[in-house]
Amino acid sequence: MKLPFGRSARRVSTLAAASIGTVLLLSNPAFASYNDGFAATTANACGSAIFVDYGEGAAGGGNNDDYVQIRDNCSDSHGIRAWAWVTEHTSAGDLTYSLGSKYNGNGVAGADVIWDPFIDGNVRAGDTVKLKVCLVDGSGDTTGSSCGTATHTSVDG
Ligand SMILES: [Ca+2]
Numbered sequence: 347m348k349l350p351f352g353r354s355a356r357r358v359s360t361l362a363a364a365s366i367g368t369v370l371l372l373s374n375p376a377f378a379s380y381n382d383g384f385a386a387t388t389a390n391a392c393g394s395a396i397f398v399d400y401g402e403g404a405a406g407g408g409n410n411d412d413y414v415q416i417r418d419n420c421s422d423s424h425g426i427r428a429w430a431w432v433t434e435h436t437s438a439g440d441l442t443y444s445l446g447s448k449y450n451g452n453g454v455a456g457a458d459v460i461w462d463p464f465i466d467g468n469v470r471a472g473d474t475v476k477l478k479v480c481l482v483d484g485s486g487d488t489t490g491s492s493c494g495t496a497t498h499t500s501v502d503g
């Protein structure tokens with residue numbers, strides 16, 4: 347999904363990073379020095395949506411910047427669905443983009459689902475990421491139960 351991020355929006359993100367500290371300006375975004383990882387968990391802790399700032403991504407896929415690991419923590423006949431949004435804070439106001447959702451039906455013994463919905467593959471410094479995760483009953487259940495959310499504003503992308 348391509349969305350129109352304007353040049354002015356990118357510049358605002360850069361300025362936001364600059365206000366945090368000059369040291370961070372020296373960091374390469376692909377090897378950013380601040381760990382912006384965070385997680386949303388279901389109310390009963392049986393499902394997690396884990397934002398990984400920089401890591402190995404899918405098995406065999408090599409290093410990857412900014413993705414979500416969707417994890418099933420309980421043997422309870424429920425699957426897991428995660429949703430994601432990203433908000434850019436621009437001079438014209440906040441722009442929030444829905445990035446859709448992804449299902450993990452692998453069960454507690456199965457592999458985490460690696461999901462990379464982020465535009466251009468990366469989150470930029472100053473962008474706010476929101477994750478929601480719910481227990482669901484099958485891939486067609488887009489409502490879910492026991493939902494939890496978490497948000498984090500990226501320090502250095
Ligand atoms: Ca970072």
Ligand SMILES: [Ca+2]
Binds near residue numbers: 378398400411469
């Ligand atoms: Ca990152």
